[in-house]
Amino acid sequence: MLLALTDVDYKFLYVDVGTDRCSSDARIFSATAFREALEINNLGLPEPEPLPDDDTFVSFFMIGDDAFALRSWMMKPFPDRNMTRQQHIFNYRLSRARHVVENAFGIMASR
Template sequence: MFKSPQHSGSAYYNYKKSFSIVLLAICDANYVFTYVDIGAYGRQSDGGVFKNSLMGQKFAQGQMNVPPAEEIYEGSSKYPYALVADEAFPLSPYLMRPFSGRDRLSTEQKIFNYRLSRARRTIENVFGILAAQWRIYRKPIIGKVETIENIVKATITLHNWLRKKDISNREQSFISAGMIDEEANDGSIIEGN
């Protein structure tokens, strides 16, 4: 979120009725950003941003060096690697999204949506960590779009460096207790702060 640039019209005006640029990202299970696209207009849908981004185009063209399909367990069918996304994204061979139409879903579809949602929690948490750890995201940023993009790049780079340091030292000093979502023994979700 940022203060509207002069003469930008509605290009950066988003559905939350504020001005923003889009940070589209992929992360790993350790809350490390692995690929980011920064700077699309806030008015664009996430699916549209992905389709038009270099990342989305490379996925569509099969140029992202994704490992080949493999067995989940010995003797099982081979399954492809795929991105996990929400309903704003189109279904594709490299991207899974939930089934739509909550009222008409079969039990199997509801279970799939639940498990997909659990997998998506990682990227939702990494965005939450970024916003919680870097105070600049707590209020609208005043600056040129280019400066704001550089701030986002810098905080992502620092975030990744701190996460990798935690991982190599086998500690959690950057992500404090209670910051990320956790699953209770009964399967319920304890939301992080």
Template sequence: MDVLVCPTVPEQLQEMASLFSNKWNFHHTVDALEGKHIAIRCPLSSGSHYYNYKGFHSILHLALVDVDYKFLYADVGTNGCSSDAGIFYAIPFREDLEVNTLGLPEPEPLPGDDTPVPFFLIGDDAFALRPWMMKPFLDHNMTRQDHIFNY
């Protein structure tokens, strides 16, 4: 039986970052975080509790995955009116990132540079930009370099 196990020591997370670098050319990434609305029929007497911003009733699935899309953490079943970020900021894992007790490796330079850069998770624009969370540039007023980064 497989069990979801998040790496929690710098050496394991450094290895995860190496895999992201080699496979996706995205350096210092240790995991990816994303939420997905799963459509459901409106439960009786639930009002708007499960109604999401996309215009349908749902439950949310929030997942942290590795470089090969294997689940490391999952939260399933939160009511659809919640947000990805709202779920993420309520779990203890996020607090470990905030107070730097998760075990992220010490910042080090990216290839070809000498400025130390932190290791981080990647997420979409639902999440706040933090030293431990990288996200894409917003779609409006992007430069060519911003488009390349998002790609």
């Protein structure tokens, strides 16, 4: 099983290879030293920055699927039940952002 973290420029930042095939991504991630470092804020992540053309500061975070636990540093989709229009839009945009990881694997496979 392979677990990977990429940035928006398709660069692999973290890779975990060789875990038991029966484990989910969330379970694999929960057993990593990387997750432990995130939990104790020991990775030296950048300070929050304002969004473009805005003065609202936003923290850096990762994007996961619904198997991951919601954390201050992990965004995940809303459950499919009884979603509002805004939640549907959020899930769509989050899904689009997750395509970066899929594209990173496609780029790597083509080389």
